[in-house]
Amino acid sequence: MPGLSAFARRTSDRRAAPPERRTGRLRPLRPWLAAALALPLFASSSTAAQANGEDEPTRVWLVELAAGADASALDAAASGLDYTLRHDFERVWNGVSVEADPAVARRLERLDLVEEVWSDVVFTGPARVGTDPELEAGRVPELAQAIATTRADEAHERGITGEGVRVGVIDTGVDYTHPDLGGCFGTGCRVAYGTDFVGDDFDSDDPEHAEPRPDDDPADCGGHGTHVAGIVGANGQVTGVAPDAVIGAYRVFGCEGSTSAEVILQALEAALDDGMDVVNLSLGQSFQWPGYPTAKAADRLTEEGVTVVASMGNDGEAGVFSGSAPGVGEDVIAVASTDNPAQRMDAAFVAALDRSVGYKSIGDVADPEPGTATDPLAWFGRACADDAAEADIAGKAALIVRGECTFKEKYERAVDEGATAVVVYNDRSGPFGGAGVDDLGVPLVGVTDTDGEALREAAADGDAVLEFGGDTVLVDLPRGGYASSFSAYGPAPDLAFKPDLAAPGGGIWSTVPVADGSYESLSGTSMSSPHVAGAAALLLQAEPRLEPGEVRTRLANSATPVVWGDDPELGEYEAAHRQGTGVIDVVAALDAEARLLPTGVNVGDGTGARTFTLTLTSDAYSVQDYDLEHRATTATTGDERAPDFVATEPEVTFEPSHLRLYPGQSATVDVTVEPGADLPEGTVFGGRITAVPEGGGTTLTAAYSGYQGDYLAIPVLAHPDYPRLGAVVGQDPETHQFEYRDLDEGETFSLAEGPDLAALVYLGHQVAAMEVSLANTATGEVVRWERETFLPRSPGPDDAVGIHLEDLVAQRPNALEAGEWTLEVRVLKALGDEADPDHWEQWTSPAFTLTD
Incomplete structure (x- = not known):
């Protein structure tokens, strides 16, 4: 059952461990299971407690029901089982959430009317305003330039502003007092709908605050949701994509921390009940399968006529197959991110340079006060613990170059040596x-490489001072128009084509709560998703009868390709499984007179030719001729966590290659793709199919991806x-991560007193199922645990998961006895x-001894 999380543990980074310990940077089987790991069963349960007959602590499970079954049928079938029904999600997902111990959850899954029992997951909270994740360069400048990129501004000139369309924002809430968002909440306001499902203190990753405390006020104390809402529909100092859309604010995060799948399902349900036309989910969990409840619930909303848009995810640096749920849902519009040429930043004037430089405060260090200035800069070097100081910085501002050690180390060393600013x-x-980085009372700001080098030269003359004035400046960026480095790669684990399309997503200047300064630049696919949600609102104002699938088709068909930003010999266009069909073009979507379906095609695996069918439908008022064309996109190959990039030139044929369509007519085209025998096995390749109208008009695009081998x-x-x-060595009380050491020779493990034993498993790829068992070497007795299904892969090259014997025993208190045992892990490969038997892999541990 999907409850193996009950014995999957998260551990700490290899670098933090003492040299004599062989440890790994280990994570739970599902990266979103932090809340489960924080509950008493996982943080403090012990084999001794179980041996003494103490009850297993309860936790939240999502019970997916078979077609036709409902909560009352479950209640009748599960008569006598000790569980508490928490919520019935009948409208958005055929299932319920329950509170039960793991043993009851196992028994629930064995019922005929139960499809799956899923562990409720943790969705990691967004970074607070002013503490951007350390994502690499390439940030979109301001919202005005971003909406120009997608041509939403031209739609506004036509009078298409999203008026009357309802857009639900499932996020940290919205600061509806912000003047750009209407200044009020309720009937007649811009933010007219919404609720708070969790309360300020909620954090599903913290056992003391894991129980929601809902109320009716969706006010935002985290900032992320206000920023997202501004991109959707701000109308003031900044202008959003749909500045007259009505906004629903559904708060699923507390002021800090994480949320759960159960809460997100409740928000999806409320958005449906409130009549939202579009729902935006700038959240997700990476490396996920399309079958997870949040993805399936999002798909259900589209069946009810709601267009659902979600972030593809920010794990691009973790390689392919890194997309997030709910974005990987079959009918959800998953959005990738691109960068634009400049980013708006706070400005400091430097008289020695006769110009301003852009800066950003780092970590939780307070922003410099406007009207203040630093002492003269002194070049301090890299400033890691073992580096020699380049100058005496007492009473001066320390100039430091990034790299080799953390910002925290650099900052603390500079402050210790007397720096008045860093x-x-x-x-x-x-x-x-x-x-x-914690605030030590000394300003800490970051600047670009070019500005830093210029400041270093000026510092040599002794007169470089930063004067903070409260203004902003546009800072040039190196990767304008290219895919953001953080934007996650598809395809989904079942090879489904993802993402669907792209939009600007880095460094977007948008609204944040008034208390946090009203405007800020934030980055991520969290910022690209609301561009598409706003674009959907524009289309729905223009054509209210469009169904969700038609909205996706319009936006995907008319998208502009993202060019490949690196070695031109490797291709002209960014990988299809990174950009989808490209960056949305709102005007082209509004003006489209035909449809090409499906917009994204999975051509499967193998080494030979693949054939698929596209359907072209005309909505024009006259006869139109189309020519079919193909352009390959860059491919990825090798290690999926750090892939190489290769050029591909597949042979593509169309049957027919030319179409003439009369008004309302549809025609099909068989597309055959021959990747080529020289393409390395393990390569994910793809391309763009375009239907080009003769005599001008909107070119229609579909894209495909496939696996070679x-x-x-x-x-x-x-x-x-x-x-x-x-x-097991111990657990970090804040991160809930565990440390491990190698076993000592002849070491034994007491069932009553420990130490706890763990199997450390690295999942090289997503798996369809995992089974764990223990075998007694003397008697041949085998003890099996319920299988876990649809598991994410280990994110990075050194990540793994810990399966704790303590938690196995907690699930089956009397199943093991003293003696010599081995532990076996079996995994069923994705699509296996x-x-x-060839579709399974297994590992059997060396023998170990258990004592009473």
Whole structure:
């Protein structure tokens, strides 16, 4: 059952461990299971407690029901089982949330009317305003330029502003007092709908604050939701994509921390009940499958006529197959991110340069006060602990270059040595942000590499001073028009084509709560998604009868390709499984007179030719001729966490290659793609199919992706350091991560007193199922645990998961006895047939001894 999380543990980073301990940066089976790991069962349960007969602590489970079954049927079938029904999600997802212990959850899944029992997950909270994640350069400038990129501003000139269309924002809430968002909440206001499902203190990753405390006020104390709402529909100092749309604010995060799938499902349900036409989800969990409840619930909303838009995810640096749920949902519009040429930043004037430089405060350090100035800058070097100081910085502002050690180390060292301000400049192109730094009462700001070098030269003359004035400046960026470095790659684990399309998403200057300064620049696919949600509102104002699938088709068909920003010999266009069909063009979508479906095609795996069918339908009032064309996109190959990029020139044929359509007519085209025998196995390739109208008009685009080779050949349990056994050392009380050490020779493990034993498993790829069992080497007795299904892959090259014996025993208190045992892990590969032994991988541990 999807409850293996009950014995999956998160551990700490390898670098933090003592040298004599062989540890890994280990995470739970599902990266979103932080809340589960924080609950008493996982944070403090013990085999001793279970041996003494104490009850297993309860937790929240999502019970997916078979077609035709409902909560009352479950109640009748589960008579006698000790569980509490929390919420019935009948309208958005055929299932319920319950509170029960793991043993009851296992018994629920065995019922005929139950499809799956899922662990409720944690959706990590967005960074607070002013503490951007440290994403690499390439930020969109301001909202005005971003809506020009998508041509939403031209739609406004036509009088298409989203008027009358309702857009639900499921996020941290919205500061409806912001003048750009209407200044009020309720009937007649811009923010007319919404509720708070959780309360200010809620954090599903913190056991003391994991229970929601809902109320009716969706006010935002985190900032992220206000920023997203501004992109959708601000109308004031900044202008959003749909400045006259009605906004629904559905708050699913507290002021800090994480939320849960159960809460998100409730918000989806409320958005449907409130009649939202569009719903935006600038949230998600990476490496996920389309079958997870949040993705399926989002799909259900589209069946009810709601256009659902979601972030593809920010794990682009983790390679392919890194998309997020609910974005990977079949009918959800998953949005990638692109960068524009400049970013708006706070400005400091430097008289020695006769110009202003853009800066950003780092971590939780307070912004410099306008009207203040630094002492003269002194070049301090890299400022890591073992670096020699380049100058005496007592009573001066320290100028430091980024890299080699954390911002926290650099900042604390500079303050310890008497710096009155700290300026860090980038060691690569463009601006940056950072987190994890506490305020020591000394300003800490970051500047670009070019501005940093200029300040370093001026500092040599002794007269470089930063004067903070409260103004802003546009800072040039190196990757304008290219895919954002953080934007996640598809395809989905079932090879489904994702993302669907792209929009500006880095460094967007938009609204934040008035208390936080009213405007800020934030980055992520969280910012690209509301561009598309706003664009959907524009289309729905122009054509209210458009169905969600038609909205996606219009936007995807008319998108502009994202060019490949690196070695031109590797291709002209960014990978299809990174950009979808490209960046939305609102005017082209409004003016489209035909449709090309499907907009994204999975051509599967293999090494030979693949054939698929596209359907072209005319909505024009006259006869139109179309020519079919193909352009390849850059492919990714090799290690999916750090892929190489290769050029591909597949042979593509169309049958027919030319179409003449009369008004209202549809015609099909068979497309055959021959990737080529020289394309390395393990490559994800793709391309763009365009229907080009003769005589002008909107070119229609569909895209495809495929896997070269046998998808089932991807190894899962092949990491050189994992699987292996480890003894549990301890747990970080804040991160809930565990540390492990190698077993001592002849070491034994007491069922009553510990130490706890764990199997450390690295998942090389997403798996369809995992099974865990223990075998007694003397008697042959085998103890099995319920299987876990649809697991994400380990995110990075050194990530793994910990399966704790303590938690196995907690689930089956009397199943094990003293003696010698081995532990076995079996995984069913993605898209594998469980009846085929070749589709499974397994690992058996060395023997270990359990004592009473």
